[in-house]
Amino acid sequence: MIKVGITGGIGCGKSTVVAEFARLGVPCFVADSVAGAYYDDPVFLEKVRSLFGDGVFRIDGTVDKRAIAARVFSDSAMLGRLNALVHPRVLKDFDDFCRLHAADDYVLFESAILYDHGFERMMDCVVCVYLDAEERLRRLLLRDGGDAEAIRARMANQMPAEVALMRADYVILNYEGNPRRRQVAYIDYKLRSK
Numbered sequence: 001m002i003k004v005g006i007t008g009g010i011g012c013g014k015s016t017v018v019a020e021f022a023r024l025g026v027p028c029f030v031a032d033s034v035a036g037a038y039y040d041d042p043v044f045l046e047k048v049r050s051l052f053g054d055g056v057f058r059i060d061g062t063v064d065k066r067a068i069a070a071r072v073f074s075d076s077a078m079l080g081r082l083n084a085l086v087h088p089r090v091l092k093d094f095d096d097f098c099r100l101h102a103a104d105d106y107v108l109f110e111s112a113i114l115y116d117h118g119f120e121r122m123m124d125c126v127v128c129v130y131l132d133a134e135e136r137l138r139r140l141l142l143r144d145g146g147d148a149e150a151i152r153a154r155m156a157n158q159m160p161a162e163v164a165l166m167r168a169d170y171v172i173l174n175y176e177g178n179p180r181r182r183q184v185a186y187i188d189y190k191l192r193s194k
Contacts, residue, residue, distance in 0.1 A: 001107060002105065002107075002125070002194060003098065003106070003109060003122065004106050004107065004109065004125055004126070005111065005122075005126040006021075006108050006110045006114075007114035007120075007126065007127070007164055007168075008128055008131070009112065009133070009155060009158050009160075009161045009164070010112060010155060011137065011155075012129045013129055013139075014112065015030075016174070016180070017180065020184040026104070026108055027097070028108045028110060029110065030110045031090050031094075034090055034093050034094075035086050038086065039065070047085055048068075051085065052071060073153060074153075091122070105192045106191045106192070108127075109123065113159075114126065114164075115163075115167060125169040125191075126167065126169050128161075128165050128170070129172045130171055131173075135175070136155070137151055172184065
């Protein structure tokens with residue numbers, strides 16, 4: 001079974017591309033979704049509390065993820081501590097996912113920070129979903145509203161899209177009007193032919 005990393009900057013349309021692979025029957029591990037479920041685990045929540053304090057918790061005991069994001073995107077040391085808490089668990093869950101899908105031709109591991117944290121070293125190849133920064137910003141403002149400067153700050157915390165593009169084995173150009181489905185089908189064909 002081939003392990004395929006899929007990455008791209010915030011707002012590039014990774015989720016849409018992953019959905020295309022899933023439509024073709026490819027098992028897709030979405031790291032952010034998996035990690036998001038950890039916030040339902042009381043043991044994990046206690047680790048979050050010891051790291052950030054009570055200020056990131058709501059009155060009902062749930063985590064305010066926006067409060068955590070505001071802290072970590074302005075404090076790289078805190079981001080590093082959060083990553084040290086989350087990443088080993090995500091990688092273990094991905095190993096379990098791979099064992100579960102061992103009979104499949106390949107699996108996808110989707111992560112915006114694939115290159116930033118060396119996850120690509122665990123992959124047999126990488127697909128980069130590419131969209132230039134201004135178009136990503138435009139889409140994010142349409143989708144989520146919010147502050148353009150805050151979005152730019154989050155983008156600045158990720159590897160530049162052009163660097164990821166140059167390091168990838170396959171690239172999907174995710175512009176409107178570009179044949180996304182055809183690009184995914186081509187990569188799927190190549191991976192199943194290996």
